[in-house]
Amino acid sequence: MSKVTAIVLAAGKGSRMNCDTKKQFMEIKGKPIVWYSLFAFEQSSVDQIILVTGKEDIEFCRKNIVEKYGFKKVTSIVAGGRERYESVYNGIQEVKGDIVLIHDGARPMIDKEIILRCIKGAEKYKACVAGVPAKDTIKITGTDNSIESTPNRNHVWITQTPQAFAYKLIKTAYDNMKKSEMKNITDDAMVVEQFSEQKIYFVEGSYRNIKITTPEDIVIAEALLTDNKS
Ligand code: CTP
Ligand code: MG
Secondary structure, rough: OOOOEEEEEOOOOHHHHHHOHHHHEEEEEOEEEHHHHHHHHOOOOOOEEEEEEEEHHHHHHHHHHHHHOOOOOOEEEEEOOOOOHHHHHHHHHOOOOOOOEEOOOOOOOOHHHHHHHHHHHHHHOEEEEEEEOOOOOOOOEEOOOOEEEOOHHHEEEEEEEEEEEEEEHHHHHHHHHHHHOOOOOOOOHHHHHHHHHOEEEEOOOOOOOOOOOOOHHHHHHHHHHOOOOO
16 A cells, blocks of 8 residues: 655745635635645545645644644645745655645645545556646637637646655656756646656546635635535
8 A cells, every 4th residue: 555645735825816814724614725625635545644834824724723623644734935836845855655646725625536536546657637628718829819729629638636646756856846947837747747757647636626716716615615515
């Protein structure tokens, strides 16, 4: 059996949410948004959870989330960095497992089925990401917003988290990224794409597994979390 670690990211500033409270700590149905991800991993077969948050929020997270709700699998709460990839890098330094799941704490709709598919995918392929086929037609534009091309929708996927990797693969890829000039990194698969030959596969995510980014996402998440399935 592989030892599995989940890194839950909660070190962002939430600038697109335009709210005084950082979005990962805003409450939906009486719980901070990041609580939902921690709860899902706590209930899953992962062995260890690493929570990455702002340096100034570590004590708040320890007292008001981890201790308050009794998340026993959280073994460390570490300070993130200015960019998402810096937060991931810091989280990776604490990993003890063979498989690492990296998850946005701003995706509260994560569930045990998605977690299991990611673990199995990482065991089988070494690298996989949760995702769903795009429902809309996606266009690639130039800087002036004019359309340059239209990828075949059958090959366009919306990429979510968790993104799951063999530990050695993701550690080496991030170590190489750190030494490089790579910019505009928005997910972990990009780092593995850039710094290894490893094929990365999609596993089935869920259309419910949205990332809370802008204010209307709160309304959607409230509706989804109130829905029976949650
Ligand atoms: N994240 C992080 N460290 C950062 C930036 C982001 O841990 N330096 C986390 C966020 O807390 C979130 C996830 O990565 O759970 C996805 O990032 P995003 O949705 O972009 O969140 P923010 O960066 O907080 O939001 P924004 O880009 O609107 O400022
Ligand atoms: Mg961001």
